Every structure is written in structure tokens, then in C-alpha cells.
Amino acid sequence: MRLIDVNTLKLKEFISASSAPPYAILSHTWESDQEVTFQEWEQPRKQEQKRDSVVRHKTGFAKIIGACRRAKQDGLGFLWCDTNCIDKTSSAELSEAINSMFRWYRDSTVCYAYLADVKKGVEDLFAKSRWFTRGWTLQELLAPGTVMFFDGNWSALGDRKELAGMISDVTRIHIGVLKGRETIRDYSIAQRMSWAADRQTSREEDIAYCLLGIFDVNMPLLYGEGVEAFTRLQGEIIKVSADQSILAWDLQHTDTRPWTSALASSPAGFRFCGSIARSDKIQPTAYSITNLGISVSLALIKTLVGGVVFVGLNCARELCREAKHSKLPGGIQTPRTLATGPHEGRMESLGWGSCAAPSGVLFTIAAGKMTSHEPNLRQAYPLGDISILQLRCRCTSTVSHQLISSGETSIIFSVFWDRDGLPQEWLHTTFVDPKLKVSNQMASETEWDCLFDANGFTHSARCCRSTISMRSLHEKLKQMFGKPLKTYVEGEKNPIVIVENPPLQNSFGQPELIVHITFRETPRPASVEFIF
Numbered sequence: 157m158r159l160i161d162v163n164t165l166k167l168k169e170f171i172s173a174s175s176a177p178p179y180a181i182l183s184h185t186w187e188s189d190q191e192v193t194f195q196e197w198e199q200p201r202k203q204e205q206k207r208d209s210v211v212r213h214k215t216g217f218a219k220i221i222g223a224c225r226r227a228k229q230d231g232l233g234f235l236w237c238d239t240n241c242i243d244k245t246s247s248a249e250l251s252e253a254i255n256s257m258f259r260w261y262r263d264s265t266v267c268y269a270y271l272a273d274v275k276k277g278v279e280d281l282f283a284k285s286r287w288f289t290r291g292w293t294l295q296e297l298l299a300p301g302t303v304m305f306f307d308g309n310w311s312a313l314g315d316r317k318e319l320a321g322m323i324s325d326v327t328r329i330h331i332g333v334l335k336g337r338e339t340i341r342d343y344s345i346a347q348r349m350s351w352a353a354d355r356q357t358s359r360e361e362d363i364a365y366c367l368l369g370i371f372d373v374n375m376p377l378l379y380g381e382g383v384e385a386f387t388r389l390q391g392e393i394i395k396v397s398a399d400q401s402i403l404a405w406d407l408q409h410t411d412t413r414p415w416t417s418a419l420a421s422s423p424a425g426f427r428f429c430g431s432i433a434r435s436d437k438i439q440p441t442a443y444s445i446t447n448l449g450i451s452v453s454l455a456l457i458k459t460l461v462g463g464v465v466f467v468g469l470n471c472a473r474e475l476c477r478e479a480k481h482s483k484l485p486g487g488i489q490t491p492r493t494l495a496t497g498p499h500e501g502r503m504e505s506l507g508w509g510s511c512a513a514p515s516g517v518l519f520t521i522a523a524g525k526m527t528s529h530e531p532n533l534r535q536a537y538p539l540g541d542i543s544i545l546q547l548r549c550r551c552t553s554t555v556s557h558q559l560i561s562s563g564e565t566s567i568i569f570s571v572f573w574d575r576d577g578l579p580q581e582w583l584h585t586t587f588v589d590p591k592l593k594v595s596n597q598m599a600s601e602t603e604w605d606c607l608f609d610a611n612g613f614t615h616s617a618r619c620c621r622s623t624i625s626m627r628s629l630h631e632k633l634k635q636m637f638g639k640p641l642k643t644y645v646e647g648e649k650n651p652i653v654i655v656e657n658p659p660l661q662n663s664f665g666q667p668e669l670i671v672h673i674t675f676r677e678t679p680r681p682a683s684v685e686f687i688f
Contacts, residue, residue, distance in 0.1 A: 157260065158194075158241040159234040162224040167198065167241065168234070173256070173263040179234035180227040181264035183296035183303070184219060185272065185286050186239070186358075191216035197240040215272075222310045223268050232265060238292075251377045258295045258369020262337075267300035269293075276311040283326045291357040291366040297323075298337055298351075299369060327351065328430055330663055344434045344471060345371070345393060346401035347663075349426035361385035363422060372396070383421050390419045391445045398440035400452075401432050401471035418450050431473050431662040438470040473518065475660035475668055516550050516579065517558060517571060518668055523675040526652060537678070550577075555626045562675045564590045565644070565651060568633060569671060572623045579669050581623050584653050585630045587637030588644060649677045 158167045159179050170176040196211045220237050227235045242253045271285045287293050303316040320334040329351045333339050348370055357363045364385035373392040403418055405425035443452035455468040523537035543561040550556040550573050560567045571582040644650040652674045659667040
């Protein structure tokens with residue numbers, strides 16, 4: 157490990173970070189052709205004065221000098237910077253540095269996060285800083301005990317704990333780990349992956365290499381392997397962890413590449429997994445990667461809908477609700493977990509939706525004998541060919557629609573979301589249509605219209621941008637399908653829909669509306685096969 161002597165600006169080598177004196181460490185974003193390399197920093201200044209002058213005019217040189225001055229103010233004699241303290245012409249040294257980098261940031265006395273594109277006093281610039289979008293800065297944010305933020309003029313903006321709320325809003329990193337780095341291992345693999353979902357790196361392989369320390373694994377660097385680097389990273393994680401949330405990623409509709417693996421192709425697959433926590437209720441089982449794929453023993457539910465198979469993992473969606481408490485001002489948080497599986501409203505991971513954004517609605521689906529005035533299941537039926545389709549995704553000040561179908565019975569569930577993303581009103585309509593064939597294509601606007609065009613209703617659901625239009629839509633649905641449903645109601649075959657109010661909240665305080673649906677129609681034989 158090399159460190160810069162902040163007094164002489166010379167590099168000094170140490171066997172390891174543990175044997176090094178107290179040091180500061182610099183976190184920044186690279187500018188092309190403006191960073192100072194190891195060779196440029198070490199060049200003989202007397203022999204190459206002209207070249208030395210060019211180096212000193214680089215913005216990267218001024219950045220290092222500014223960090224050295226700050227370190228001296230803080231009483232520190234040494235500084236580490238990734239541009240000039242690593243000889244990147246040596247592949248062996250580069251590999252060792254990348255595998256050790258998390259530890260180097262962790263062992264530093266203080267980390268200076270230099271945001272070159274930020275000006276003190278302008279909050280919008282802080283939130284939009286490029287520093288929050290880069291892959292390598294994730295570990296640089298989380299590993300050190302103390303992170304101090306500075307603007308482009310080296311004016312102090314605050315430390316990580318003081319700015320935790322703002323940083324969490326910008327990055328969707330859990331505020332708990334921002335306030336206490338020791339909690340990083342408490343978060344599931346899916347949650348930690350979600351922190352890197354919107355980050356980019358210059359080299360495709362670096363999106364995997366920059367996460368080595370986050371998951372406490374090591375592996376050799378193979379530049380040129382492309383997306384395979386992230387696959388190898390997941391393989392290394394599986395070797396040391398029984399956390400199956402690594403398999404709970406979402407297939408992004410924007411990814412046009414064919415992907416048949418159980419492993420994600422990038423952290424982007426975990427974008428909406430911030431609330432997927434490890435579940436202690438399920439006993440962890442050993443699993444591994446073999447030459448034939450992943451070897452694991454899991455409970456499976458094989459459906460007849462589009463060849464979809466549901467898999468039970470040892471993780472759950474963790475939600476909470478603000479609960480009033482007479483002795484605790486402000487209330488207390490009551491945690492609750494919902495197991496991931498076929499009842500979820502967000503089905504992109506199975507290719508059932510048209511939008512990569514979370515729906516904000518979670519469905520629990522059951523089937524059995526019950527009465528509307530006694531919402532207790534008296535007899536359970538096996539689930540039939542259940543389909544959950546997001547017809548219109550959630551946006552601000554608009555309405556989302558989802559179609560839940562079982563046999564000939566279907567439910568359209570609509571929610572009006574306000575500008576703050578809160579559900580203000582929701583409606584559901586049950587209808588019976590033996591001709592309705594649920595398919596992924598129904599999520600497109602043209603196919604969505606066919607549900608109405610076939611019944612002489614031309615006012616499309618895509619016009620729903622207010623509670624009034626949402627009510628009008630459901631009134632039309634009742635007019636269209638009211639008569640066939642009457643016999644179902646009289647025979648107590650219509651489904652029961654119960655909405656929990658107020659909504660629960662995910663790990664970032666965003667609302668999740670919980671909807672319980674119980675289909676009461678006697679199931680057709682062998683529509684679902686259970687495999688254990």
C-alpha cells in the first residue's frame with residue numbers, strides 16, 4: 157500500500173493498511189485525461205520539468221493537493237488516492253488493490269468525498285452530483301467510519317451521518333447503514349445489490365469488481381469477460397452465504413438480451429429489492445453452483461399459466477406501519493414481513509408486467525369456502541390458474557390498474573395516486589367473462605382497449621387521470637358485466653376483496669397497499685401442481 161506524505165508529497169510504501177500510520181483517503185469521480193497516474197507523480201522533476209508542468213496543470217493534481225491540505229488541517233500525515241497510489245500498468249498490483257480497496261477505506265481515519273460538481277448552499281446540485289451515480293463510490297461511501305463531504309472549492313458540506321437522510325433519498329441506500337457502517341452485513345444480499353442498481357462504471361466488468369468488499373468476497377480480475385464478471389461475483393457470494401434473496405431479482409423489460417439464468421445479469425435487476433429482507437422463519441438450506449447450474453432444494457409451485465414456476469425462497473418483503481403508542485411520542489414502528497411469491501402485485505420478474513416500476517400494490521391470493529360477513533377461510537381450495545397483470549403502472553397524480561384473473565372470474569383493481577405517491581382512493585370491480593384470455597400483450601394500450609371494445613365501450617382506461625374518471629370506468633365495467641356476475645353473487649361464488657388501511661410502508665417509507673383476494677368458486681381439477 158502506498159501513501160502520500162502530505163508534507164513532502166512523496167509516496168511511501170507500507171506492507172499493509174494495518175501497518176500504516178493514520179491516514180486520510182480521497183473519494184472522487186474521475187475526469188478523462190485529467191487524473192494524475194502513478195508514473196506521472198513519480199517522474200524525476202528536474203529531468204522533465206516541461207512534463208511536470210503539464211501534470212501540475214491537471215485538475216486531478218489540484219484535487220490531490222486540496223486533499224493533502226485538508227489532511228494536514230485534520231492532523232494527519234498521509235493520504236491515499238486511487239489515481240496516483242496504484243501502478244495500474246501492473247495487472248497484479250491492480251488486482252490486489254481492487255480486492256483490498258474496501259478494507260483500505262474501512263481502515264482510514266477519515267474519507268474526503270470530493271464532489272467537484274457541487275457548490276455549497278445549492279442543495280439541488282448535491283442531489284444531482286455525479287458522485288452518487290458511480291459504482292466505485294458506493295464502497296467509498298459505506299466502508300469508512302467517517303465520511304466528510306466537500307464541494308468543488310473544498311468547502312465542507314457535512315458528514316455522512318448528518319446528511320444521511322438526503323443521501324438515502326438520492327441513492328435509495330437504507331438510512332441505517334449510512335448512520336452505522338457496522339450494520340452493512342445485517343442487510344440481505346438483494347438489499348445490498350439494490351444500492352448499486354442505478355450506478356455505472358466505465359468498464360462493464362467494474363460493476364462487479366466494485367462490489368467485492370460490500371459482500372466480503374474476493375476474486376481475480378478478468379477484463380474482457382463482460383457481463384460474466386457479475387455472474388462470477390454472484391457465484392462467489394453463493395459460496396459463502398445461504399441468503400437466497402440473491403435469486404429474488406426482477407427481469408427488466410428494458411433488457412432486450414435473452415437471459416435464461418437464475419442469476420441476474422447486473423445489479424439493475426435488484427432495483428426494487430430494497431425491502432427484500434432475510435427471513436429467519438425459514439430454515440436456510442445449503443446450495444451451490446455446479447457445472448450444470450445451481451443445485452438447491454426448494455419448494456416449487458408449478459402453474460399452467462405461461463409455463464411459470466413459483467419458487468419459495470428464505471426471504472420476505474419487509475414492511476411496517478406507524479402505530480400510535482400512548483407512552484412513546486410519535487408512535488412506534490411495527491414491522492411485518494410478507495413472503496415473496498405468487499401473490500405479489502409486481503410481477504416483472506416473471507415477465508408478466510409492462511413496466512419496471514413497482515406497482516405499490518401487493519396481492520395475497522387464496523381460494524376457499526368463506527362468506528362475505530365472516531372473512532375466515534372455512535375450507536381451502538388449491539389455487540387455480542391465477543394471473544396477475546399490471547395493465548397500467550403507477551405514476552404521480554394518475555391511476556394504476558391491475559387485472560387479477562382465475563378461471564372465468566376476473567377483478568380489475570384501480571388506485572389513484574397523488575403527487576406524493578400516496579394512494580388516495582381505490583376501487584375494484586369483479587366480472588365474469590369466459591372469453592377473456594389473459595396474456596402479456598394485454599399490458600399494451602391497444603390490447604388493453606380490447607377488453608372494452610368487445611363490449612361496445614370505447615372510453616379507454618388510459619384516460620383515467622382523476623378519481624372521477626376512475627369511478628366512471630368502474631361504473632361502466634359494472635354495467636358491462638353486471639348480469640353474468642349476479643348468479644355468482646347469489647351462489648356466493650364471487651371473490652372477496654379486502655384492502656388493508658392504512659397502507660404499510662417499505663424500507664424507504666413508501667406506501668405499499670396490501671390487498672387480500674379470496675376466490676370462492678369451486679376449483680377445476682388439477683389446474684395447479686404442487687411439488688415439494
